[in-house]
Amino acid sequence: MSSLTDTVDITGRVLVSGSAEGEVLFTDTALSFWGGADAVTGEIIDRHHPLSGERLTGRVLALPTSRGSCTGSGVILELILNGQGPAAIVLEHPEAIITLGVIVAEEVFGQSIPVIAVGKEQFAALKTARHIRISDGVAGMGAEIALTDRDQAILAGERGEAAAVAMRIVLRMAALEGARELIDITRAHIDGCIYTGPGGLAFAEKLRDLGGRVVVPTTLNAISVDHRRWQVQGVAEALGRSAAAVADAYVAMGAQPTFTCAPYLLDDRPARDEQIVWAESNAVVYANSVLGARTMKYPDYLDIAIALTGRAPKAGCHLPEERLPQIRVTVPPLEDVDDSLWPLLGYLIGTVSPDAIPLVEGVSQHLPDTDALKAFGAAFATTSAAPMFHIADVTPEAQSPGAFAALDLSTISLTHDDLQRAWRELNGAGAGPVQLVSLGNPHFSATELAALADLCRGKRRHASVPLVVTCGRAEMVKAEAAGDLEALADFGVTLVNDTCWCMVTEPIIPVEAEVIMTNSGKYAHYGPGLTGRTMRFGSLAACVDAAVTGEDRGTLPAWLAAAVGNR
Incomplete structure (x- = not known):
C-alpha cells in the first residue's frame, strides 16, 4: 500500500455480499447518516463532520462505524434506491445501523452494495489509499443460531x-x-x-x-x-x-x-x-x-x-x-449549574466516548432529574454510538455503593476548557438576532412545559420570533390539565404534536429564519445539516429571553463563566 495510485484489494469479514471498486472516501470519525447525509444528492451534510460537503455517490466509503440516529438505516436504503449511494462501505468493525439499511435494500428491493469490516489495523492503512477493490465477497452466517x-x-x-x-x-x-x-x-x-x-x-x-x-x-x-x-x-x-x-x-x-x-x-x-x-x-x-x-x-x-x-x-x-462500563469519565467541579449543563455534558461525553459505555463521575451532587437525564442522553446519543451510559450514584445500575469498583477502567478527566469548547461547538452562529426558538428535541415532557409556562407568564414573545415546541399528545393533555397551556398561548408559544425537530421543515421553520435558538444539544448538532440554518444553544431561560428580545446575547451561563474564570 506504498503507492497512492495503486488499487488496493481488501478482504475482511463480509457483512453484505458483493463486488465493487472505486475511489476511497476515508474518515476516522463516525457518521450518523440521518442528519449527516442527504439521501437525494449523496452529500455529507453534517457540518461538524470532517467530510462535510463531500459526496458519497459511487465512492467506497471507509468509516469506522456509525453514530447517532437509528434512522441512518433508512437513509442508506434511500441512497441505494436513488442511485446516490456509495459503491461499497468498508467498516473498521461490524455495526448494525448501516448494514441493516443495505440488507433491507437487498432483501426487499433486490438492490445492494457490499459491506465489509476489516479490523483496526487494515482500516487505519486505508487512510493512504486512493482506490479500493472488493472482489466477490460472500457474507457468512457465522455461528449457527439455534431456532425454536x-x-x-x-x-x-x-x-x-x-x-x-x-x-x-x-x-x-x-x-x-x-x-x-x-x-x-x-x-x-x-x-x-x-x-x-x-x-x-x-x-x-x-x-x-x-x-x-x-x-x-x-x-x-x-x-x-x-x-x-x-x-x-x-x-x-x-x-x-x-x-x-x-x-x-x-x-x-x-x-x-x-x-x-x-x-x-x-x-x-x-x-x-x-x-x-x-x-x-x-x-x-x-x-x-x-x-x-x-x-x-x-x-x-x-x-x-x-x-x-x-x-x-x-x-x-x-x-x-454487555452493559458494563468500558471507560470512566470524570467531570470537574461546578457550582450553581442550570439546565444547559446536561445537554452540553452529554454532547461532550459522547465525543470523548464515541463507541464505549461510559461511567460518569462527579455530577451526582447536581441531582439530575428525569428531564436532565433526557437532555443528557439525547445529546450523548447524537455523538456516541454507545447504547447506554452510567452516572455514578444516579442511574440504577450505578447506584449501589462501589458499583463497578472491581473494573479496571481507563479514565478521561474533562476540564472546564473542554466544557467551554463544547459550548462553542454547539453555538455555530455568533451572538445576535435569532429568528426562531426551537424546543422539544426530544419531545418536551409535561414538567418541561410547566417550567416553560412559568418562564413565559407575564411576557410576550417578539413579533418576529416564533417559539415552537414539539411534544407528544399525551404530555400536552397533562399540561392542559395542569393549566399550563393558557400561559403558553398568552406568550405566543406554538405547540406541534407527532413530529420532532429532526424532521420539521418549512413553513414551521420560517423561510426567512437564518438563526435558530435551542436548548437541545441534539438539535444544535443536527440543525445546520438538516435545515441549512446556523444554531444558538442555551438554557431554557435563555431561549425564552431570546424569544422576548429577538436576540441571544451570547453570554456564557454563570456556572460555566465562573468555572473557566477560576480554573
Whole structure:
C-alpha cells in the first residue's frame, strides 16, 4: 500500500455480499447518516463532520462505524434506491445501523452494495489509499443460531409472508451481532415510521400488504409531520401525504399511534431488566440507562421486523455483561449549574466516548432529574454510538455503593476548557438576532412545559420570533390539565404534536429564519445539516429571553463563566 495510485484489494469479514471498486472516501470519525447525509444528492451534510460537503455517490466509503440516529438505516436504503449511494462501505468493525439499511435494500428491493469490516489495523492503512477493490465477497452466517420450532415455523411462512421476510432480516442481524439464539421481547418502539423517502414508504406498505401484524405492544416514534394538522400548518402536499402514509401503514400493522420520540414519558413504561426492542437513539439510551430496561440500539426496519416476530437477537445490552462500563469519565467541579449543563455534558461525553459505555463521575451532587437525564442522553446519543451510559450514584445500575469498583477502567478527566469548547461547538452562529426558538428535541415532557409556562407568564414573545415546541399528545393533555397551556398561548408559544425537530421543515421553520435558538444539544448538532440554518444553544431561560428580545446575547451561563474564570 506504498503507492497512492495503486488499487488496493481488501478482504475482511463480509457483512453484505458483493463486488465493487472505486475511489476511497476515508474518515476516522463516525457518521450518523440521518442528519449527516442527504439521501437525494449523496452529500455529507453534517457540518461538524470532517467530510462535510463531500459526496458519497459511487465512492467506497471507509468509516469506522456509525453514530447517532437509528434512522441512518433508512437513509442508506434511500441512497441505494436513488442511485446516490456509495459503491461499497468498508467498516473498521461490524455495526448494525448501516448494514441493516443495505440488507433491507437487498432483501426487499433486490438492490445492494457490499459491506465489509476489516479490523483496526487494515482500516487505519486505508487512510493512504486512493482506490479500493472488493472482489466477490460472500457474507457468512457465522455461528449457527439455534431456532425454536416457532422460529422455524415463522421462517417457513406459517405466520404469513411478512413475518417470514421479517424473520430472515432478524436472523441476518443476529448473525452480525454474534448471537447464538433469539429471545422473546415484551414490547417494541418503532423509529422506522419516519419518512426518509419513497423506499421507506414502500417497505412499510409492502409489509402491510403482505399481512404483517405486530405480536407485541408496539408504540410509534415521532413521524415527519403533525398527523392531524399538517395541512393547516402549510406543509407541502407531497411530504405531508407521504409522511402520513408511512405512519398509517404501521398503524395498520397494529402499532399504537403514540407518535413520540420520548416513549419513556408514556404512562406504560418498561420495567428494569425487561427485554424490549426500541429504536430511536435517545429512547434507546434512556431505556437502558435511566429505566434499566434492556435493548440494543436497534436500527430502523429491524425494529418492525422484531415486532412482527416477537423475537430478537440475544446479544448486546440484552446481556448483563454487555452493559458494563468500558471507560470512566470524570467531570470537574461546578457550582450553581442550570439546565444547559446536561445537554452540553452529554454532547461532550459522547465525543470523548464515541463507541464505549461510559461511567460518569462527579455530577451526582447536581441531582439530575428525569428531564436532565433526557437532555443528557439525547445529546450523548447524537455523538456516541454507545447504547447506554452510567452516572455514578444516579442511574440504577450505578447506584449501589462501589458499583463497578472491581473494573479496571481507563479514565478521561474533562476540564472546564473542554466544557467551554463544547459550548462553542454547539453555538455555530455568533451572538445576535435569532429568528426562531426551537424546543422539544426530544419531545418536551409535561414538567418541561410547566417550567416553560412559568418562564413565559407575564411576557410576550417578539413579533418576529416564533417559539415552537414539539411534544407528544399525551404530555400536552397533562399540561392542559395542569393549566399550563393558557400561559403558553398568552406568550405566543406554538405547540406541534407527532413530529420532532429532526424532521420539521418549512413553513414551521420560517423561510426567512437564518438563526435558530435551542436548548437541545441534539438539535444544535443536527440543525445546520438538516435545515441549512446556523444554531444558538442555551438554557431554557435563555431561549425564552431570546424569544422576548429577538436576540441571544451570547453570554456564557454563570456556572460555566465562573468555572473557566477560576480554573
